[in-house]
């Protein structure tokens with residue numbers, strides 16, 4: 001029998017587990033501490049639980065930590081980890097050290113349904129949602145786990161397309177019974193599924209990053225088909241109802257393509273679109289992917305674009321590119337050993 005993983009369970013779910021082996025509800029907090037704080041690797045390490053209960057737990061459950069299958073290390077120190085995924089597709093998480101910060105970019109799905117034309121993940125279809133255990137395993141099982149300072153849900157998949165698992169993962173990361181991180185250390189990046197975005201905004205305090213990439217609806221729809229279902233105007237209208245002036249941060253992701261979305265016409269349209277929204281822009285260098293004609297904007301053009309936004313009072317920065325040599329940079333995750341070869345064959 002396949003044993004069920006304990007990591008990924010919320011306090012409420014752990015209460016059901018402890019009840020099933022005859023323990024009182026407070027034992028759920030003890031288990032959560034062993035799983036998420038003391039990082040137990042076996043149920044037998046939970047020595048404040050009675051031996052008989054541990055034996056019963058061992059019959060049905062395991063801790064559920066699964067080490068990465070592989071790792072690739074970039075010249076810039078970024079490390080891309082490959083994990084067992086679902087539906088035949090592995091998934092990736094990217095560890096990004098940067099001075100005092102150590103960020104892990106986690107995946108929420110194996111593949112993605114959103115089909116963004118600039119994204120390796122999106123171009124290779126959808127194989128399934130990750131469980132909460134599979135999301136939390138990325139955080140707990142890498143060698144640098146204890147030194148992480150930030151988590152970004154920017155890996156493979158659209159987090160709001162797997163909302164329940166992502167919300168449970170955020171609970172485990174932020175609740176006092178779990179890892180007790182400040183929500184300010186967590187960012188969820190999304191294309192902006194409206195109903196799910198509202199839920200995320202209402203019940204968490206994590207930072208929000210929205211993939212924008214083009215202010216003109218018809219042009220955006222060509223590279224992000226999701227514009228037809230969730231127009232960026234509606235996303236911005238929803239965001240306008242929330243406070244991003246302190247505590248919680250809102251940023252827009254803007255990948256820059258040569259002669260596509262990098263002229264003054266676009267920066268001016270962005271300024272109009274954003275209006276008075278409290279936000280910042282991350283301008284992202286495009287990493288050429290197989291099978292796409294899109295090309296990156298030059299550094300000079302990106303700097304002019306950034307300056308133009310800044311002059312209109314919008315904080316804009318050019319995001320440093322990390323892990324390009326190991327296919328770990330933005331939009332390059334594929335969950336395959338050799339995604340370049342894979343793309344040529346398709």
Ligand code: SF4
Nearest residue numbers: 112114116119122157
């Ligand atoms: S950019 Fe994000 S939402 Fe779009 S296809 Fe890639 S993973 Fe999915």
